[in-house]
């Protein structure tokens with residue numbers, strides 16, 4: 116390809132990837148109507164669990180000292196450990212600085228109290244719109260838990276929904292802590308039994324249907340440990356096969372599985388204490404083969420699983436893979452995984468989601484991911500160009516729209 120054509124192609128691809136509005140398909144953000152559940156601002160950015168884990172490694176103070184501090188004091192402690200006493204070059208630390216930069220703040224003074232001042236003028240509503248605008252995110256999928264005592268009353272009361280926020284029904288307590296959840300469901304009027312007998316499965320389906328309707332949920336989802344196997348006769352699998360999947364078939368709802376998390380490996384770190392291990396891709400293939408009428412969405416936490424998961428998605432059109440989740444959300448790994456996915460799956464994949472917990476993080480997570488996706492695409496379109504197949508700008512726009520959430524939207528469509 117001529118160097119002139121390459122330069123134009125490069126510019127087009129980078130511009131399109133930079134400007135295309137994203138549907139962020141998995142976050143832990145909330146519609147502003149959820150009030151105190153909406154996390155935003157510098158103290159929340161600094162106390163993100165990714166940074167807590169990094170800061171704890173920096174000294175030997177007992178963990179309890181940190182947990183006894185209030186949020187501003189925790190943020191100051193992390194700021195000192197990770198930003199003042201050493202250079203903040205990890206991806207999570209860099210993310211805080213990118214966010215501040217995108218907000219137009221000057222980080223050169225390294226002055227946390229001054230940075231805090233800049234956040235005082237916003238409300239959750241105005242700040243949500245500002246962040247969506249600078250991140251160029253058109254739609255955000257929340258992770259919604261009817262089992263959460265703070266969240267549930269908001270759904271039950273009803274509220275005016277923000278047009279950019281959609282919902283996904285999270286099922287971890289139902290599928291992974293059934294004995295406790297059965298009691299809760301029973302209390303809410305569903306005729307379920309802890310031993311799964313009687314009308315239990317039908318009643319769980321009714322519960323799923325009620326909450327899908329209440330939330331207008333787009334899909335239901337669970338995170339599974341690495342030991343999960345399709346062939347095991349567990350309560351989790353019986354609930355999946357007899358309740359979640361029939362419900363999904365009847366209501367056209369896809370089922371998302373995020374597999375590979377080992378919760379609480381270091382309990383001292385509380386929410387920051389989770390780790391990972393490789394899981395069993397053949398179990399996902401067996402599930403997709405056994406239930407061809409269901410649609411599955413999957414991401415895995417271990418790098419070791421990524422290649423096999425791509426191949427599984429090639430074999431099963433009812434499997435859509437997504438995201439560079441959590442410990443994979445680092446530039447070197449995003450690049451490697453995105454290139455491999457596009458080589459194996461073309462446009463039929465969702466390369467990234469943000470997993471944001473703090474609203475402001477939308478700005479950095481997408482700002483860091485977009486150029487990596489653009490770099491991979493630039494290379495792939497250049498390879499095409501070498502064959503004589505020249506893509507047009509509108510074709511690039513079509514493809515990028517698909518990769519940034521459009522393909523996912525089509526996949527989950529009823």
Ligand code: FIX
Pocket residue numbers: 143338373440441470472
């Ligand atoms: O299970 C999940 O959805 C995970 O993404 C979270 O539990 C995790 O804490 C996280 O925020 C990862 O990015």
Ligand code: ZN
Pocket residue numbers: 141142143470
């Ligand atoms: Zn998540």
